Amino acid sequence: MTLPSQPYIFPWPTLQAMVGGTSALDLPRLTLHSLQEAEGFLERYGFDWSLEQERVDIESIRQEALAFMHNELLVDVDLQVPAALSEEGDVRRLLLLASNAEGEQQQWACALLRVMHAFTHARSALDDWFGEAIRMQVLDRFAPSLSDADGTLHLGTGNDSIPLHTFSIKHRKSVPSVVMKLLHKVENVATDIFDRIGVRIVTQSRFDALLVVRFLRRSNTVAFANIKASRSRNTLVDLDWLKSALNTVDTLIAQGDLESDKRREWLREACQDSPFPSSRGSNPHSSREYRALQFTCRQLIRVPGERMGQPGQTLRFFFPYEVQVLDRASFEATRSGRASHTDYKRRQRATVRRRILGPAICPDT
Numbered sequence: 001m002t003l004p005s006q007p008y009i010f011p012w013p014t015l016q017a018m019v020g021g022t023s024a025l026d027l028p029r030l031t032l033h034s035l036q037e038a039e040g041f042l043e044r045y046g047f048d049w050s051l052e053q054e055r056v057d058i059e060s061i062r063q064e065a066l067a068f069m070h071n072e073l074l075v076d077v078d079l080q081v082p083a084a085l086s087e088e089g090d091v092r093r094l095l096l097l098a099s100n101a102e103g104e105q106q107q108w109a110c111a112l113l114r115v116m117h118a119f120t121h122a123r124s125a126l127d128d129w130f131g132e133a134i135r136m137q138v139l140d141r142f143a144p145s146l147s148d149a150d151g152t153l154h155l156g157t158g159n160d161s162i163p164l165h166t167f168s169i170k171h172r173k174s175v176p177s178v179v180m181k182l183l184h185k186v187e188n189v190a191t192d193i194f195d196r197i198g199v200r201i202v203t204q205s206r207f208d209a210l211l212v213v214r215f216l217r218r219s220n221t222v223a224f225a226n227i228k229a230s231r232s233r234n235t236l237v238d239l240d241w242l243k244s245a246l247n248t249v250d251t252l253i254a255q256g257d258l259e260s261d262k263r264r265e266w267l268r269e270a271c272q273d274s275p276f277p278s279s280r281g282s283n284p285h286s287s288r289e290y291r292a293l294q295f296t297c298r299q300l301i302r303v304p305g306e307r308m309g310q311p312g313q314t315l316r317f318f319f320p321y322e323v324q325v326l327d328r329a330s331f332e333a334t335r336s337g338r339a340s341h342t343d344y345k346r347r348q349r350a351t352v353r354r355r356i357l358g359p360a361i362c363p364d365t
Contacts, residue, residue, distance in 0.1 A: 024215035025114050030099040038092035058091050065115040068176055073353055082108055111356050118182040124173050125195055131172055134301050138321050141168050141221050162211045165206050165328045170198035183352040194296045197321035202331040206237055207271035209293055209325045222297045238277045245270055289333050292326040
């Protein structure tokens with residue numbers, strides 16, 4: 001294969017994307033100069049332009065990207081993709097437009113290609129093929145520990161049971177939701193989406209949320225060795241305060257100022273008025289009012305080989321799911337105000353729009 005000629009020694013933006021930590025989504029332009037170079041780019045990306053089915057697949061992705069821009073990205077602003085670009089069905093020419101000198105068409109071509117890039121990465125083959133089996137196996141880890149006593153949902157049994165407000169497992173994350181998330185992430189690939197499946201546990205009090213985490217560990221409902229440490233977040237209970245409170249309550253019991261069977265209730269009441277952790281999560285779109293314990297666990301999933309024409313074999317793979325534990329007050333806050341999911345999505349959309357379209361197209365966002 002003949003290497004394309006370059007007008008300079010190093011294509012600096014591309015070099016930054018490869019070894020400088022810049023996301024491909026943040027490149028200002030491409031550096032392609034001919035249809036042949038565009039086809040070479042597509043081939044290395046993963047699509048063979050000479051094959052009709054691959055051209056059909058690319059066009060399907062382009063249509064999905066256009067619909068996303070119309071229905072999600074541009075829904076609350078007076079902007080639309082120029083007709084000349086939305087009608088251009090030859091992605092090679094879009095690549096060449098994105099390589100032009102600065103101009104409105106070049107910027108819109110880049111924006112459309114960025115969204116197409118996200119759609120290409122948005123789907124998970126494992127989720128597409130085995131999504132329902134994955135969700136059932138995750139739910140099967142939690143279901144045996146849930147019970148309904150006197151109209152109140154509980155996690156666990158006996159003296160260690162924890163009253164819950166709600167328990168829910170999130171259904172499959174939609175492709176547009178995955179795309180929106182990919183478009184605001186630096187590493188915009190689907191393997192970095194860890195909440196395609198999610199479990200939400202809502203307790204009556206903040207202290208009970210800690211008891212839930214303890215129960216999940218003690219009961220081996222989740223395997224702590226399979227938790228992705230960099231994804232753990234705590235914005236609900238200050239652990240330094242908790243250590244001090246545990247020492248205090250033990251001292252009170254030792255001095256005879258508190259009965260031992262009142263220990264949990266004392267901690268529950270004290271925790272309600274305790275300070276929240278000062279550290280914040282890494283998601284810039286989460287409100288400061290959003291409070292939860294969150295972690296991501298990988299579960300080993302088993303799929304019978306019969307489903308793949310391999311009787312007697314078993315396919316095993318790890319699949320991540322997110323666990324959110326929050327108290328009722330924090331849960332109610334997610335349904336209105338700045339901590340609500342609607343406000344979260346609005347902030348996320350504004351960030352993605354600024355990144356994908358850039359200030360030249362929408363200077364007021």
